[in-house]
């Protein structure tokens with residue numbers, strides 16, 4: 001089998017090396033970017049008089065035919081072709097003959113792959129952003145649907161203070177909003193076109209990199225040819241953003257898993273989004289959030305793997321960098337399906353209002369409000385805290401909730417207590433009094449949802 005680079009070689013490549021060296025099995029997914037980049041490059045070559053217009057037309061036609069062949073599934077990917085770049089060029093030679101050999105003028109596979117993977121990463125980042133927007137919409141819908149539901153808020157996974165379920169959901173809205181903004185930053189920073197850097201030092205041909213950049217919808221060409229072919233920061237950065245999204249999803253998943261357990265039963269998963277057990281007929285397992293939580297490990301692994309691959313690489317291109325692809329492809333595929341299935345599952349979750357309400361009994365979630373009540377009557381907060389603590393301990397002994405005490409009982413702890421204490425410590429009031437900016441009150445949540453909707457409208 002002839003190689004495109006065989007000129008200086010006297011012997012054929014060892015079969016094992018061929019297999020070891022090849023990236024075609026996975027980089028074939030860059031075919032679209034590769035063809036797009038090659039067409040832009042050929043147009044630039046023709047505009048600059050480096051190849052003839054007729055030759056450019058031929059090249060472009062051939063490349064479009066290859067694209068069609070790949071999309072129809074009739075293109076033959078061969079290990080001997082090593083990678084997608086050479087596979088396409090070889091096929092181009094078969095289709096249009098010697099002219100195909102002109103396409104690689106003023107270009108190297110080093111800047112070619114840097115361009116392809118960059119375009120691919122940017123396109124996928126845009127897709128991930130779209131999925132995150134769907135996630136945000138689902139969160140808003142759920143927040144509105146369950147706007148009156150109060151749940152226990154936790155710290156240390158101990159019942160702390162009552163909060164609105166929608167306040168809880170909207171916390172995730174904020175996390176995904178930051179993820180979206182990270183993607184936007186990433187897209188801005190990555191918007192530089194590396195083709196024309198050549199193997200490492202630029203080229204002797206009179207190329208127009210600004211033209212190629214604008215053909216490919218980049219704002220500008222990269223500044224330094226060495227950096228252009230050896231930079232994989234953007235891949236690592238995208239891997240990091242994906243890791244962060246995954247971490248957010250995993251935290252969300254953890255709560256769903258716990259809340260779907262019979263011990264909690266705050267939520268019931270929809271049949272379409274849960275699985276059964278092959279041995280225990282009663283089981284309904286939350287496989288989706290569990291898998292999302294589990295996949296986070298692999299996604300972090302991809303990030304660490306990329307950082308490690310890059311850590312000691314001398315400038316400029318080194319073959320180590322071929323290892324960037326499987327990690328980033330895997331992270332992208334994994335996060336895309338995870339986000340999509342997560343928001344679909346989320347929208348079908350049933351919230352068990354009654355069960356949640358009973359769970360709040362004996363939780364003393366209003367103990368802070370008892371302390372706040374006294375502090376508002378000018379008792380120093382530390383002292384008020386102590387009194388409220390004593391009340392909790394008293395109630396624990398009597399096996400009652402704070403609001404079940406009589407006014408006389410309250411007065412035994414402080415004569416500042418009056419009849420209005422009962423109104424102060426209802427769950428609803430505990431929530432609605434937390435009206436400080438960003439707090440859980442119904443008024444605040446209404447504002448959060450309103451702002452959230454506006455954000456989504458403007459981002460699309």
Ligand code: ARG
Pocket residue numbers: 023027083109110113317319321322
């Ligand atoms: N398949 C290679 C990669 O993914 C393309 C660049 C190869 N360049 C080279 N000089 N061998 O990195």
